[in-house]
Amino acid sequence: MGIAADIVIIVVAGLLGGLLAQRFRQPPLLGYILAGVFLGPHTGGITVSNIHELERLAEIGVALMLMALGLEFSLKKLKSVRRIALIGTPIQILLTIGFGAGLGQLLGFAWQDAIWLGAFIALSSTMVILKTLIQNGRMGTLSSRVMIGILLIQDLAIVPLLIILPELNNLQQGFSRLLFAVLQSAIFLAVMIFLGTRILPRIIQYIARWNSRELFILAVTAIGLGIGYVTYLIGLTFALGAFMAGLVLSESDHGHQALSEIVPLRDLFTLIFFTSVGMLLNPSFILQYWETLLILVIAIMVGKGLIFYGLARVFRYHNVIPVALALTMFQVGEFSFLLAQVGYARGLITQTTFSMGLSLAVITMFMTPLVSRTIPPIYRYLNRKHTEEETPEALNFPENELRGHVIIAGLGRVGLYVANVLQQVDHRLVAIELDQNRFEKYKTEKFPLIYGDATSSSVLMAAGLEHAAMLVVTLPSIASTLSLVRHVKRIRPDLHIVARIASTNDRALLNQMGVYEIVQPEHEAALELTRQALLHLGLPGQEIQRFADQARITTNPLSFDQVAEQAAQQLNDPLAHLNLHWLTIPPDSFLVGQTIRQSQIRTRTRFSIIAIQRDHKVFPNPRASMELQINDRLGFLCTIADSKKLQEVLELPSDGMELQ
Numbered sequence: 001m002g003i004a005a006d007i008v009i010i011v012v013a014g015l016l017g018g019l020l021a022q023r024f025r026q027p028p029l030l031g032y033i034l035a036g037v038f039l040g041p042h043t044g045g046i047t048v049s050n051i052h053e054l055e056r057l058a059e060i061g062v063a064l065m066l067m068a069l070g071l072e073f074s075l076k077k078l079k080s081v082r083r084i085a086l087i088g089t090p091i092q093i094l095l096t097i098g099f100g101a102g103l104g105q106l107l108g109f110a111w112q113d114a115i116w117l118g119a120f121i122a123l124s125s126t127m128v129i130l131k132t133l134i135q136n137g138r139m140g141t142l143s144s145r146v147m148i149g150i151l152l153i154q155d156l157a158i159v160p161l162l163i164i165l166p167e168l169n170n171l172q173q174g175f176s177r178l179l180f181a182v183l184q185s186a187i188f189l190a191v192m193i194f195l196g197t198r199i200l201p202r203i204i205q206y207i208a209r210w211n212s213r214e215l216f217i218l219a220v221t222a223i224g225l226g227i228g229y230v231t232y233l234i235g236l237t238f239a240l241g242a243f244m245a246g247l248v249l250s251e252s253d254h255g256h257q258a259l260s261e262i263v264p265l266r267d268l269f270t271l272i273f274f275t276s277v278g279m280l281l282n283p284s285f286i287l288q289y290w291e292t293l294l295i296l297v298i299a300i301m302v303g304k305g306l307i308f309y310g311l312a313r314v315f316r317y318h319n320v321i322p323v324a325l326a327l328t329m330f331q332v333g334e335f336s337f338l339l340a341q342v343g344y345a346r347g348l349i350t351q352t353t354f355s356m357g358l359s360l361a362v363i364t365m366f367m368t369p370l371v372s373r374t375i376p377p378i379y380r381y382l383n384r385k386h387t388e389e390e391t392p393e394a395l396n397f398p399e400n401e402l403r404g405h406v407i408i409a410g411l412g413r414v415g416l417y418v419a420n421v422l423q424q425v426d427h428r429l430v431a432i433e434l435d436q437n438r439f440e441k442y443k444t445e446k447f448p449l450i451y452g453d454a455t456s457s458s459v460l461m462a463a464g465l466e467h468a469a470m471l472v473v474t475l476p477s478i479a480s481t482l483s484l485v486r487h488v489k490r491i492r493p494d495l496h497i498v499a500r501i502a503s504t505n506d507r508a509l510l511n512q513m514g515v516y517e518i519v520q521p522e523h524e525a526a527l528e529l530t531r532q533a534l535l536h537l538g539l540p541g542q543e544i545q546r547f548a549d550q551a552r553i554t555t556n557p558l559s560f561d562q563v564a565e566q567a568a569q570q571l572n573d574p575l576a577h578l579n580l581h582w583l584t585i586p587p588d589s590f591l592v593g594q595t596i597r598q599s600q601i602r603t604r605t606r607f608s609i610i611a612i613q614r615d616h617k618v619f620p621n622p623r624a625s626m627e628l629q630i631n632d633r634l635g636f637l638c639t640i641a642d643s644k645k646l647q648e649v650l651e652l653p654s655d656g657m658e659l660q
Contacts, residue, residue, distance in 0.1 A: 224242045597624040612635065
């Protein structure tokens with residue numbers, strides 16, 4: 001099968017590696033790299049036959065990664081931390097490159113390799129840091145926003161680095177080629193911005209009108225890869241063109257849809273890229289150079305950590321933020337793999353430098369979750385006092401303290417609907433949302449809103465958990481829901497919790513934690529369809545509702561046989577056939593203007609009026625002297641068969657059955 005067989009082997013091995021990484025709470029990309037090491041030529045196990053062909057295929061993964069980065073880019077994300085992100089990050093990159101180059105020179109690297117080594121360690125890992133922040137419950141804090149802002153600019157810096165670094169070996173011939181590459185890139189960017197903002201959005205809009213998902217995916221992919229190929233033909237990098245395509249498309253009305261469609265394709269090719277990187281990593285190299293690697297790892301942790309610490313202090317961030325940056329952003333990032341691959345493929349760095357860069361990235365990524373857990377004790381030691389909790393970003397909070405309010409975890413479609421209903425009934429609430437786009441979108445809402453991870457203790461306390469009356473969990477992930485419930489039960493074991501689940505299998509997990517009011521969308525849809533069918537068949541609505549309520553509160557979801565059996569038992573109950581039936585008095589009815597006594601309804605039908613609805617008021621058990629008027633709705637407690645007789649005798653139209 002040739003390369004097709006190699007792709008199958010890579011996908012299966014990548015899946016196993018990703019599952020292994022997930023088991024140890026590591027990013028999947030580390031599992032992909034380990035899978036590549038296992039499949040590579042240095043381990044003696046299963047080996048793919050077309051490594052060089054797969055490396056070429058992996059270039060598509062790089063292009064799609066940068067295209068997705070362009071689609072995700074938003075200046076709004078940098079607004080609150082724009083100074084340190086836009087000014088501080090370039091300073092950090094230059095300082096780290098200089099530090100790495102000096103370190104490389106001390107260890108005997110050639111000057112070109114030393115500069116490449118500095119560029120490798122200058123970038124941090126977006127994937128590893130985001131996962132670490134989520135696991136530690138620090139998403140939504142000020143330090144997390146600073147990190148995300150820096151990471152975004154670092155990811156963008158890969159574009160000029162891919163342009164500038166390959167020209168370093170030609171410095172002996174002057175700076176002409178380097179300046180030409182920069183000028184060429186600037187012209188290309190200007191042309192892309194000018195043409196892209198006018199042509200590409202129209203093309204995407206035109207194709208989107210056909211409502212064909214297949215054509216939309218093909219169009220987005222063709223634009224990204226096609227522009228990337230054009231940049232390659234004119235002498236620039238394939239990845240640069242893909243990034244610019246994503247950047248231009250992000251400004252169109254279909255930018256979010258384009259990103260959602262391209263992500264699965266990107267993830268598949270990213271697997272191939274990181275696996276191909278792992279194939280180049282030689283385990284024997286780590287054993288041979290373990291002393292040098294140990295020195296480099298320690299030096300990078302200390303040196304890069306001090307750079308981030310100093311950067312935060314220079315830009316006037318205090319408390320735990322400098323320590324958090326130093327102990328979270330010290331690792332070598334995933335885009336360093338791209339730099340290493342480009343440098344090695346073009347013969348600009350030696351095999352030793354290439355393997356050193358890959359080894360440093362893998363080792364420091366693995367260390368990040370462990371090192372980041374030391375932030376609170378180290379901060380306490382440095383400040384000789386308890387760690388001050390960071391306050392998450394919050395909006396629309398009242399001046400007086402919230403009490404008896406509802407906390408909504410997750411502001412998707414379900415959470416927003418709940419929030420709107422609570423607002424309509426004038427009940428206080430606080431919503432927590434981790435998605436930056438949703439947070440920005442709902443900033444104009446009048447209810448209190450917190451940006452952060454609902455599983456974080458600091459976020460929950462900011463939402464007033466101690467004085468809340470209820471927690472509504474609408475998170476789509478059962479793992480996040482369980483983590484949130486654990487936090488809440490430790491702080492407020494008495495709090496009433498209503499949770500949403502995606503699968504009926506998750507019900508037992510929440511029941512074990514003391515949560516019994518659970519909503520499962522498919523179960524609710526089945527009950528509603530059943531209710532509509534039974535009502536159409538003329539079965540008593542009151543008993544149908546009683547059956548639905550019983551099905552909702554049962555611990556285990558009912559099977560279809562159990563549903564049918566319980567329904568039959570309930571419908572055979574004689575009392576179940578009684579229902580409240582309404583009849584409306586039309587303008588030409590003989591009842592208009594008569595009192596209830598004069599109408600002799602009891603004598604004619606054997607049934608008494610138990611309620612009258614007039615306009616928006618209901619009069620239960622009306623007196624016999626009450627005069628009947630046009631459009632009055634008369635309520636009778638009777639069976640369906642008797643209600644039809646009532647209609648015939650009184651010549652009144654039916655409004656149907658309503659539940660009491």
